Amino acid sequence: MTQQANLDTATKGLDAPLAVVDLDAFDANATDLVLRAGGRPIRVASKSVRCEYLLQRVLGMPGFEGVMSYSLREALWLAGKWRDTPLAGTDLLVAYPTTDHAALRELAADPHALQVISIIADSTDHLDLVDSALGTDHPPIRICLELDASWRPLPGVHVGTRRSPIRTPRQAARLANEIVKRPGFSLVGLMSYEGQIAGLGDNPPGHKVRGSLVHWMQGRSGQELVKRRSAVVAAVRDVAPLEFVNGGGTGSLELTSSDPSVTEVAAGSGLMGPGLFDGYRAFTPNPAALFALPVVRRPAARIATLFAGGYIASGPVGRDREPIPYLPEGLKLLGLEGAGEVQTPVTGKAADTLKLGDRVWLRHSKAGELAERFQEYHLVRGDRIERTVPTYRGEGVNFG
Structure with missing residues (x-):
């Protein structure tokens, strides 16, 4: 099975948005x-x-x-x-x-x-x-x-x-x-x-x-x-x-x-393995922390609109602080809209294959800040969830 098929199978009984760690x-x-x-x-x-x-x-x-x-x-x-x-x-x-x-x-x-x-x-x-x-x-x-x-x-x-x-x-x-x-x-x-x-x-x-x-x-x-x-x-x-x-x-x-x-x-x-660490010569981390957003609209050809998603990373303001569409391959954010609090449009050929309720998997730009958005991580291995564990937020603590 492909990585996307594994993720979709593992989490098929859950509603998105959700976050996993592979x-x-x-x-x-x-x-x-x-x-x-x-x-x-x-x-x-x-x-x-x-x-x-x-x-x-x-x-x-x-x-x-x-x-x-x-x-x-x-x-x-x-x-x-x-x-x-x-x-x-x-x-x-x-x-x-x-x-x-x-x-x-x-x-x-x-x-x-x-x-x-x-x-x-x-x-x-x-x-x-x-x-x-x-x-x-x-x-x-x-x-x-x-x-x-x-x-x-x-x-x-x-x-x-x-x-x-x-x-x-x-x-x-x-x-x-x-x-x-x-x-x-x-x-x-x-x-x-x-x-x-x-x-x-x-x-x-x-x-x-x-x-x-x-x-x-x-x-x-x-x-x-x-x-x-x-x-x-x-x-x-x-x-x-x-x-x-x-x-x-x-x-x-x-x-x-x-x-x-x-x-x-x-x-x-x-x-x-967040997005900001894709650009190093010495190493290439595996994307381990991912989050899924559901498709809630199809406003035009080659565009699918996802629910939520405005998980912008800290640091100097720029496109590299936005989440990265990961699966299905070939999607990207719209330059004039980006990732929004209540909706995030994505575009690309793969958008035409998406239906309402389908999932798009994304990566956060930074590693730890995703945990501030979700109360739990579903820990997946292959096509199954091994266990679900709370993030700091899920334990009711916030140290920011």
Whole structure:
């Protein structure tokens, strides 16, 4: 059977819209990530999964250790859910700074959470905020220092994400000294995210020249980062022993794992195979997360109108943030209408074969944001559903 026939058969008893995760594709993607990581353990970026069952699944596979959470509340939730399970000791790194006073108080009051959760700091202001939430006599909070991994080839030129202000060994060592001398803090890790490599494809379909420029930029940026990060890690280790040095993302595993100063890498999107990761030279993930929309209108020849579908990804506004019609092959969105909140027209020769109630399968541009649209994922293998599991939204939690 074709992939579309398998999907349609597996979900024939369900009404669309619905979302599935193809377990064969998910598992194959996990295996590929481990191979690309070259022996470095992979910390799973939960933001790209947002389904506790799938997090458990991948953490049970060789090569995956720990979770990179996207909020302190999420890390507390996972620590609580896993407290009396084999995942109780899972290391949870909150990869974005928190200003959530209530969550900090919950952390400080939970001895188990204090052992497994680390939070980010890139300035003493983050330490001051924790003290303001908890008082200065709080128990030790695990701290991960974040290094800016962007590329700055010329004065005033910034290529990459706007994250930490810490760039040099001297700046990092100064902050590390401030952390270790402050009561109530323990410096345990260092992380950096090279977004200009990990999250930017160097082989975008139909844009050969742009891809070549991106590829050149990533090569230069990677060389600079490996040298600078190694120096920063050495400077920080002179101040405090580090349990982990984390780097990278799905798009940069080869580069990051080649850096001798890095002890682990991060990845999440590569498990789900979203549209934005189609444009890389080094790897091609399998589309694992898909959603189906029903045909509700046939307004003209070669046009079928689907219900809902306006699941636009975060980031800079552009066509690459729209969902991608996947099956049947040969469909595309209308340029003047795109994907809408209540209807999404698609066009192409295959549209003429579609009847009311038929399904069109689409891919989200990004990995985790699809879970904010659906309460459950149907986990399919071949032409059957193995089980149905809740997303974060289905469990009644939202950490955005």
